[in-house]
Amino acid sequence: MHRKSRNFMAPRTREKSGKQPTINDVAALAGVSKKTVSRVINRSEFITDKTRQAVEQAIKMLGFVPNPQARALAFRRNFLIALLHDNPNAQTVLNFQQGVLDAIKDSDLALLVRPVDRGSDRLLDDVRTFLEKQRPIGALLLPPISENDDLAALCEELGVRYVRVGSAPLDDVRHCVSSNDREVVAEAVGKLVELGHRRIGFVRGPVGFRSAAEREKGFHEALAAAGLPLPDELFAPGNYRYTAGIDAGEALLSLAEPPTAIFCSNDEMAAGVMSVAHGKGIAVPADLSIIGFDDSPTATHIWPALSTVRWPIREMGIRAARALVPDFLDINTRSADEESHVLPSTFVERQSVAARR
Template identity: 60%
Template sequence: MKKSAQPTINDVARLAGVSKKTVSRVINHSPLLNDDTRKRVLGVIDDLGYIPNPQARALALRRNFLIGLVHDNPTAQTVLSVQQGILETLRETEFELVIHPVNRGSPTMLDDIRRFLERQRLFGVMLMPPISENDELAALCDEIGCHYVRMGSAELDASEHMVASNDREAVRAATQYLIETGHRRIGLVLGPHGFRSARERRQGFEDAIAAAGIALPASLTADGNYTFESGLAAGDRLLDHLPRPTAIFASNDEMAAGVIHAARQRGLEVPRDLSVIGFDDNPIAAHIWPPLTTVRWPIAAMARSAALKLVGDATGQGNAAAEPAIFLSSLIRRASVAPPPKVD
């Protein structure tokens, strides 16, 4: 038996009593249609089981149905959380995600990204921190006509090109919680140099310390790079200080876990002898012992909104311009904070 041919856009147009251009506008979610026409065409598409040809659509729109994610991030969990948020938005659409890691220290980074964007003919691109903080990269996207959204820890761009969290305010509140609990000798594990998130989180910590009238020596600040190993090393440096800090704020959860490990190696108990707070609320925060008090960074929600800013209008998922630009982090109180030990 001869297999029946797949329905075409011509079949849809003929049965719906409209032009091919009108069918194309329905498929591409054009606002230039009345609801009756849109419903009639969609009904025919459903009845026929017509599936639009993505290659043909890409040729007509001069863009592929691809969303790029460009990052240079040392923490795998952050990248996974961003991917999760994007894919939730792209699910059941024609769009696919293409991931492109780069080296922000390379002198050819901008040229490499230009080649990637031009070769893939992306519908849009999401830029993760810290490279999202590069204004030259944003200008490059504008130059080649690639819609972009930048993710960050502070406002970086106009609302349609940005999703950001309030890291400075969130860390100020977390540090204030330690102060209210009775701590005065509080150590800080910094994030990597050159990251806006590290700068914002340090500033939030220093804001809270200054507001409480606490003077801390520079030796209660230790460098880190958002990894467990750097948190372990930083924890050792801070716990070598005399008098020892009674609490430590680490600029992400991986480093906070390293601090807890450093404390245990010295026979210290968290939170009896040392309170610890992290930032992110990654799965590690709830899985370590004791469960970690941390700042919940709404990274997946930010990624979902960023993806909607890129494809929302094209997929009919909502008004991309109405998507929020600022997302608020919140303190999650668990078992790693207690009043400081009493001094005999």
């Protein structure tokens, strides 16, 4: 024990020159009390326009910016949005993050990013500690942990607003932003059917994931609508990873009667299937059509470019932020409530799909 004292105590000497103006300076300049300035900052209703203008002018003159730490202490709430995620797809996380940042750009809020470990049995404790310490205004939950009801309950308990992002609406729509994956998968698979494909393989996502279930539902719907059978042999397990795509490709393409098209629950696995096809000399798309899901960078980086479903993830970030903190973004709460919380995914056609020959 008895460790050396930390040296961050030292550099306090830099306090020499330009300190930032405080609320007291503003109050003095405007000739009002600091509480009045506080009212202006927080847009209280009980202020005459005259007073408000005087204060605003003083604020502008001094270039005053309220100290977020002091506000956080007094409000017992940090002006932060926490982004909780355990999504393995970096691009997804970053796109969403970018959307959130777009939305809060001109606000007082900042974004705190917090990866969590879904597997850990201390997950809930970790998150609780995090939320109690950081006290963010709200939390955004990205899939797959957004599907964890305990987390939502925890936010509720701690008085932290939250919005869950998912592939389909959850119980309480106000706390949820999602996309219509199922419909779009059905649409994409419908295209395959139109192109004459009759034996269509499906590479599953991980068991227990809502996103995976939704995508599979869409697949079922499309085939059912076309009156096509769903033989077990055409379904391969998967976990959203490239290697699972390899395994699935090996399995499906060595069937006695291999599929002429394969729908993969995400792009990475589609890339894996495509590699196997290349290795076996199966031409894509001439002999095998492949569709993925996510429209990740991989989709355009592989050859031929992958037809896939684009998840409006950045837009969902914007929408989620707006739903979470409309009052900080100067959004009319009524109109925020009216905004749809289900955003459209779209089927992006590239070069990996062709008519069955």
